[in-house]
Amino acid sequence: MESRQQRLIITPLVLLLLASLFFAAAGAHDDATPGLHPVILLPGYSCSQLDARLTDDYEPPTPACGVRKQGRGWFRLWENYTALQVDPALLPCFHDQLRLGYDRAAGDYRNAPGVETHVVSFGTTRSFRFDDPALKNGCMQRLAEALEGVGYKEGSNLFGAPYDFRYAPAAPGVAARSFAGFRASLKRLVERASETNGDKPVILVSHSFGAFYATQFIDRSPLPWRTRYLKHFVMLCAGGSGSPGIMQVLASTMGSSTPTRLAMFGDRSFESTLSTFPSPEVYGDTHLVVTRAKNYTAENIPEFLAAVGFSDEEVERYRRRAMPLTLSFKAPIVPMTSINGVGVPTVDKIVYWDGNFTEKPQVVNGDGDGAINLKTVQALEKLVGDDPDQRYFKSVLVPNTTHSGMISDDSALRIVVGEILEANLATSG
Known part of the structure; x- marks a missing residue:
């Protein structure tokens, strides 16, 4: 089947047009709009309560x-x-x-x-809505509110799929009880959302780490089921690989025994900590961590893990559970739109020249959204372009937009909501 791929870089004129459409629709709907396809939101890392x-x-x-x-x-x-x-x-x-x-x-x-x-309130967006104004911009609350402004309604055609972010999908055939439970729950939610909305297929929308859960869920769902129940997948702030930034996070916790609030976001005991490393398929032998004595690439992450204090058993878990998914990543075979920020300094390389991982490193930045490199976005575009089974793929690059800004800044929200509305109208799914 011929692959249809588009790439769109948002210009000021396009942004102005999207803004006018967004504000014209906002506030116009108190009830769910019947013609809309149901949307299920999968939040980013640490956003589920x-x-x-x-x-x-x-x-x-x-x-x-x-x-x-x-x-x-x-x-x-x-x-x-x-x-x-x-x-x-x-x-x-x-x-x-x-x-x-x-x-x-x-x-x-x-x-x-x-x-x-x-997990709190699976099936709803309540798990990632907060009363504290300081927390509203960090998760998907503002996106949920923006969707409600154009005709979506919580519990009617707008749903949420929070997950326990400490766990992660594992390689097929490897025990992963938490992810298996999530898959079963999301399958039921998708079917219920469709059946209560006139049998319309569902639009999945993920942010950041939620894309890992979403892509593995889609990949492990039978193609006839996908064709029946999934209209479109909108993936925000994720690409075809992990990020070198996780290597700096792990190095910074080496030898630390005092719990900090920051450490609670990426504890070394969490399965998910081993699931976001850069893929050798994308980064190859590029130096990601540099020291005077040794350089570490995506191809020798097990050696890096050992260097920052992981035991032989923990390194073997990475090899057996996480690395196979990193090596075999592909875009899910479902109509798909990928939206990413660019123009923001993003970690490309970390330098610990003296080999002391407990010291603050020198960081070499490239392009991206502050967390996701443009390189991994381009790798996703290539993966899709090389896949003859991919029916529809669109990549949208939003200048000067950060990883969290994609779901909190008004300008980015207009684009995201516009793409979700466009997915509603597409005939490719």
Whole structure:
């Protein structure tokens, strides 16, 4: 089947036209517009909220971490800004309760003993909406509000698919209970969203790490099911590979035993920490981490992990669970629009000249959105162009737009909403 690929770089004139359409539609709909295809939003890393409860098996690092919560039902584990602001001494408690362990017998990741968790409000966008104005721009709340402004309505034709971001999809045939549960839940949600909207197929919209969940979900869904239930996939701020930036994040936590709020975003115990490394298929032998004694490329990430303190067992988990997905990534066979920011300094290379990973490195920047390199976006475009089965692909580059700005800045939201409305009208799906 012939591949149809487009690339659009947004110009000021196009932006002006999109702005007029956006504001003309905004506020015009109090109820869901019947003709729209249902939309399901998959948020970025750390945007899904998690509840937890502690059983008698939980052994707290300090008495204060367990005594007040054990046996008292569910509480907000992530992200509990209120508790941390009132009592920063609770930070080690939340850090301990968020950590994952690896069950060798099951060959899979698990919560810490005595900690039970669940994702808050699956099926809705409530899990990534916040009352605190300071938090509204970080996740997909403003995008949800913008979609409501053009005729979408929460619970009617607008839904959310939050996930436990500590876990990650693993290579086929490898145990991954959390992702398997997410796949089953998202499949039911897609089918319900379609069936309650006149059997219209669904538009999936992901941001950042949500694209990893979305692409693996699509790839592992049978083609007849995709054809019936998926209208379009709109992927925001993701490309055909991971980012060198994760290497700096991991190096910065080397030897650190004091929990910080930043460390809670990318704890070394999280399965997802090993899932965002640059792909050798994209970066090849390009030097990503430079020291006087040795340079590290995407092809020798296992050596880099060992250098920053990961055990042999943890490195083997990367090889077995994460690396096969990195090496085999391809654009999902479904009509697709990729939207990325460019024109923002983005990590290309990290220099620890003396080989001391605990020191602040020199960073060499390239182009991108501050998190996702333009190089990985171009790799995605090439992957699609080389795939004869891809029916429709459009790449949109938005100048001077950051990774979080794509879902919070008015100018970027106009473009994103415009592309979702365009996907509604397309006949390719």
